[in-house]
Amino acid sequence: MFLHRGGYGSFIVLALLILVVFPLTLDVFRLNLMGKYLTYAFVAVGLVIAWGYGGVLSLGQGVFFGLGGYCMAMFLKLEASDPVSTKIQSTPGIPDFMDWNQLTALPLWWKPFHSLPFSLLAVLVVPGLLAFIVGFAMFKRRVGGVYFAIITQAVALILSVLIIGQQGYTGGVNGITDLRTLLGWDIRGDHAKLILYFVNAVLLLAAILFCRRVTRSKLGTLLLAMRDKEDRVRFSGYDVAMFKVFSFCLAAVLAAIGGAMFTLQVGFMSPSFVGIVPSIEMVIYAAVGGRMSLVGAVYGAILVNLGKTWFSESFPNLWLFLMAALFIGVVMAFPNGLAGLYDSHVKPWLMRRGARSTS
Known part of the structure; x- marks a missing residue:
């Protein structure tokens, strides 16, 4: 079956879905909405590396997205x-x-953002540097597990309060709104939204391929070994703390790319994406999709946000309860997420069918 040949089958199916099927079947409004969901998928993919492979559960990924x-x-x-x-x-x-x-x-620290190259570099460097500082300070002291998760929540809370409190410099609770052009190009029109959707989709697919290369390398093997038997890896002479820092920083940079694309597609950014609640939702994306599956994480982000949109439109008074039921039901029925469901049920069926067709 082509789905299993070289391990790229599921990636090809995802690429066809977001590059061909969605653009051909959805109107501009729904396609832009799907593009917003795909920006969240960057965070979920990063969590697969940090949490699924590295064992580093961060409940503050909204910080880097924001x-x-x-x-x-x-x-x-x-x-x-x-x-x-x-x-x-x-x-x-x-x-x-x-x-x-x-x-x-204009405040002095705002002035460099007149430059697009500087701004693009800042998208990668600022979240990556913060992740390095937090990760290095914690992991070098062997702080991990639930304690690290609580610390990342505290960082999310601190940053959201800081952004809201410094209204004159950050826009406060309203955030930064009324964003119109990118180098003179109007990003509010339907044609611009279509182009930005494809840019976002290609960047997401590139991120998946990069992370797949990481997971298939010796580094990926060491991350798994570190997650399962940290002391053995440390006694083998490896610096476990720096491996954790790497996975945390990579997840932060991927989340930041998603945040930048969100701003371009939606036209604003606010502290509502930085706090504790959105950060926990982002972990749910990875949990629903399967925390060991890069492609599954994308499906998890799409499914959760589709459910959120549909429930809020159809059942405005009950949608929060329905979302909670969706989360609990999926986790209880499929503890390994959608990817685990595929591996345990769909994949064996496809292999049996393929074997019958070739016999």
């Missing part, structure tokens, strides 16, 4: 805040929320 989104939003907001567009403000040339909060000049 930081990536804010870095992109800052560039877009500065482009939308040129002196001509903001001439009615008390201080033209600065973002509107700064003018509302009586700032009279």
